Each structure stands twice: as C-alpha cells, then as structure tokens.
C-alpha cells in the first residue's frame with residue numbers, strides 16, 4: 001500500500017441519491033445520474049407501488065388462459081363484452097401530428113440510430129426499448145438520455161466519418177417501452193425489481209412529457225405484447241395516474257397498441273375501448289403474432305406451422321388478423337398500422353438489393369390496398385420505397401373512412417393454419433438464426449442483419465418456438481418422412497455452429513458468446529413446458 005492510500009482515504013464509488021426504500025444496483029455514471037434523479041426514481045417507485053401487483057396478476061392470468069388452451073378450448077371472442085363489440089362508438093379525436101402516419105421507421109434507442117431515424121423522411125419514429133433493444137443497464141439508461149436529447153433537439157454525435165445532428169424537419173417521436181413480462185433488475189423498490197415497462201415509461205414520461213407538449217406534440221407510445229383488454233386497462237390506469245401526478249390534462253398521452261399476440265386479436269374492440277381516451281389505434285406486429293400463435297396453440301397438430309419462410313402475411317391466419325385489425329380500427333375512427341417486412345437493403349449486390357426492395361414494395365402495396373393507414377420500415381433506405389406506395393395508393397393522410405364492411409372474419413379464420421412443409425433446411429436455419437441472434441443479444445445488440453434479413457427478439461422467438469413445436473408435437477416429420485426428434489435436432493447443432501464459425505471467423509466465434517447462446521437455445525427448445533419468452537432466461541445472463 002502506498003503512503004497515499006490509507007484505508008480510510010480509499011474513495012468509494014459514487015452512488016445514486018435515491019428515495020427511501022429505492023435502490024439502484026446498476027453501475028453509476030454522472031451522465032446516468034442526470035436521468036436517475038431522486039424525483040424521477042420516486043415517480044417510477046410510485047408507479048411500481050400502485051401498479052405492480054396488477055401487472056403480476058395479469059401475467060398469472062396469461063398462465064391460466066394457457067392452461068385452458070392446453071385443455072382444448074380454442075380462443076374465441078368474449079361473451080361478456082359483446083356490447084362493446086356491437087355498439088357504435090369511436091375513440092377520442094387524434095392530435096394533428098398523428099393524423100398522417102403513412103411511413104414509420106423503428107429502431108433501437110442508440111444515439112446515431114435515433115438521429116438517422118428522425119432525419120429519415122418517415123412521418124414517425126418509434127424508438128424501441130423492446131424487440132430491437134437488448135436491455136443492458138447501459139442501453140436502457142443511455143437510451144433515455146438519447147431520448148431526452150432528441151425531444152429537446154440537442155441530440156448530436158461526432159464520429160470520424162460524420163457529424164450527426166437533427167434536420168429542421170424530423171419524424172414525430174413515439175416510444176415503445178418493454179412488455180409487461182420483463183423486469184428491470186437494476187432498480188429495486190422495497191426490495192423488489194421494478195417492471196421494465198414502468199421503468200421505461202416512467203422515466204421517459206417524467207423527463208419529457210411537459211417538454212413535448214411545449215413543443216406542440218405530446219408523449220406518444222407503442223404498447224407491446226398485450227394479451228388482453230385488462231392489460232390495456234392497466235396501461236390506461238398508468239396513463240391516468242401519470243398525467244394527474246405531473247398535472248397534465250387528461251387524454252394527453254396517446255398510444256398505439258401492437259396486436260402481436262393471438263389472444264389480443266380476439267379483443268380488438270375491447271382494447272380500443274379501454275384506451276379510448278388515449279388511443280392512437282392498433283398495429284399489426286406480425287412477427288410476435290406468429291410467435292404467439294405457436295406459443296398459445298402449442299402442440300395441437302392442426303396448428304403446427306411449416307418452415308418459418310412459408311409463414312407469410314398471405315397465409316390464412318395472418319391475412320384474417322390483419323383484415324380484422326383494419327376493419328375494427330376504422331369502425332372506431334382510428335388508424336390501423338401495418339407491420340415490418342423482414343427485408344433490408346443489401347450492400348454490394350445490386351440485383352439482390354433490387355429483389356429485396358421489390359419484396360418490401362409488394363408488402364406495402366398489399367397493406368395499402370387492404371386498408372392500412374401506414375406501415376413500418378426497419379431501415380432509412382426503405383422509407384422512400386414505402387412512401388412511394390402509400391403516396392400513390394393513399395393520397396389522403398389516412399384511409400380511416402375505408403370501413404371494409406365487406407370483410408367477415410370469424411374466430412375460425414383467426415386460427416386457420418397454412419399448408420406447407422417442414423424441412424431439414426428449415427430446421428437448420430432456425431437453429432442457425434436463433435443462435436446468432438441470442439449471441440448478439442447477450443452482447444447487448446438486440447437487432448442484427450442475418451442473411452440479409454432484419455432479426456430481432458420477435459423473429460428469433462419464432463425460430464426457437466418452431467423448433468420447440470416440431471420437437472414436441474406428436475407425429476411431426478420432415479418432408480422426407482424422418483421424425484423430428486431431439487436426437488435429430490442435436491445432431492444438426494454442431495454443423496450449424498461450424499457454419500457460424502466459418503461466417504464470423506474463428507476469433508470472433510471464440511471471443512463471442514455462441515456456445516452460451518447454443519446452450520440457452522437447447523434449453524428453450526427441449527424444455528417440456530414452453531418457456532414464455534426467451535428474453536426472460538436470457539436476461540439472467542445479460543451483464
């Protein structure tokens with residue numbers, strides 16, 4: 001020990017100043033302390049104390065409903081809410097800056113991405129703390145700092161290649177907090193971790209709600225992975241309390257609910273009704289929806305899905321659900337947003353790039369013709385493609401007046417599975433893509449291009465859910481007649497890991513977390529009981 005480091009002189013790491021019975025276990029930085037102020041933490045703690053018990057009850061209700069499904073009950077429209085479905089009513093009027101949402105870009109809350117997305121020419125930017133964000137402590141708190149600066153238009157970034165700052169005209173900002181199932185383990189209230197949803201929502205709202213309103217917009221949200229109208233009611237209660245406690249007018253917050261679970265598709269009217277003072281419509285979160293279809297219908301051979309690539313928007317259950325979303329939203333006077341095509345621009349291959357853009361274009365044509373009021377894109381290079389389609393097919397700000405009374409979607413239509421095949425290639429691709437994605441997520445990157453497609457938590461969930469379904473559903477065979485067994489699946493894993501190693505290089509493979517990702521994947525697909533979300537066990541491994 002040197003003369004200058006007497007034990008009593010050793011500096012202790014600075015700590016967050018926190019309200020009583022609130023603890024932050026994540027690392028400290030002066031920049032993070034600007035977000036994790038005592039008053040902001042007190043606000044999140046209050047949300048936790050008021051709403052966390054209901055959140056947990058609603059998660060338990062998901063479990064109970066799953067048991068009913070497993071016992072053979074098929075999902076159906078609810079008896080008790082018939083009048084909400086049948087009576088004429090509409091949601092509260094929409095704010096001016098949410099009337100035209102023809103193209104919305106999405107992306108994680110990383111500084112450069114936010115600037116690029118806001119400058120992209122899209123009408124809206126959905127800043128994502130969910131599917132495309134790996135919720136490391138640093139990503140979620142840094143993300144809040146970036147959002148704070150974006151709201152105030154001070155966000156900038158200097159890199160050796162380029163200086164980034166906002167253009168004069170930028171996209172309207174919406175924020176997607178984490179879903180109800182995720183926790184933020186670095187914030188403890190009365191010794192319990194807080195909900196990731198309330199943490200993300202609470203910090204964004206606390207720091208930005210007044211500022212947004214002073215700039216002629218408001219706090220706008222996307223609400224992910226909702227499974228029932230009661231979960232929408234919980235959000236509505238959170239909004240009411242948040243507005244009241246920051247002395248803001250009622251109805252200031254607006255939110256679009258992602259319809260991305262099978263049970264939610266049976267409660268569209270009810271979800272809009274619950275949020276009618278705060279509703280900015282619904283959106284078709286197609287990737288999580290496919291995942292949810294597998295998860296909820298599980299091991300029934302009639303609902304076994306073919307290779308992931310064959311489950312497109314035109315298969316029966318996907319077409320039916322998007323049509324019902326459009327019809328319901330328009331009847332209630334609000335937008336029905338489309339979803340995300342998986343293709344992204346391809347560098348250094350003109351022909352492949354053109355083919356990818358054409359696939360995106362056709363997807364947007366289908367959406368606009370069906371009656372969607374706008375769509376999502378994953379990349380700035382796709383904004384002009386989607387804009388051109390919607391400008392041509394929807395010259396007015398939205399097509400809410402297109403009521404689609406011609407459509408008649410039944411409960412049976414919503415679960416009708418497609419024909420198709422399961423191949424060894426399909427099985428291998430699911431292993432390959434899911435392992436690559438989980439590895440990236442564990443390193444803190446929640447959205448990656450893999451084989452020229454956008455992969456995020458929702459798409460990776462499909463891959464692992466499919467392998468689980470094929471391994472566990474009695475009688476599942478490959479198209480060549482071989483049964484899909486754990487032995488067969490495990491015999492394919494080493495080859496896929498070798499393929500990944502060849503792709504990323506030996507050094508990156510050894511330094512990465514591929515083996516850990518493969519172990520987690522194996523656990524997910526061989527578990528007898530379906531594990532609700534891959535991000536829940538993965539979060540325990542996130543450092």
Ligand SMILES: CC(=O)SCCNC(=O)CCNC(=O)[C@H](O)C(C)(C)COP(=O)(O)OP(=O)(O)OC[C@H]1O[C@@H](n2cnc3c(N)ncnc32)[C@H](O)[C@@H]1OP(=O)(O)O
Nearest residue numbers: 106107113116117131132287340378379447448449454458
């Ligand atoms: C199922 C769902 O939930 S969908 C919603 C969630 N998913 C998403 O939001 C997808 C977001 N998209 C992305 O993260 C990326 O586009 C990826 C990972 C798919 C592709 O990333 P990359 O291959 O790195 O993109 P690429 O190299 O072509 O990027 C080119 C430029 O566009 C920018 N860019 C790419 N995607 C986005 C985006 N979504 N928003 C803003 N900027 C973006 C990059 O930052 C880069 O900027 P630069 O030229 O200033 O350096």
Ligand SMILES: O=CC(=O)O
Nearest residue numbers: 285286287288458
């Ligand atoms: O969140 C969107 C989806 O497709 O999932």
Ligand SMILES: [Mg+2]
Nearest residue numbers: 131285288458
């Ligand atoms: Mg999703």
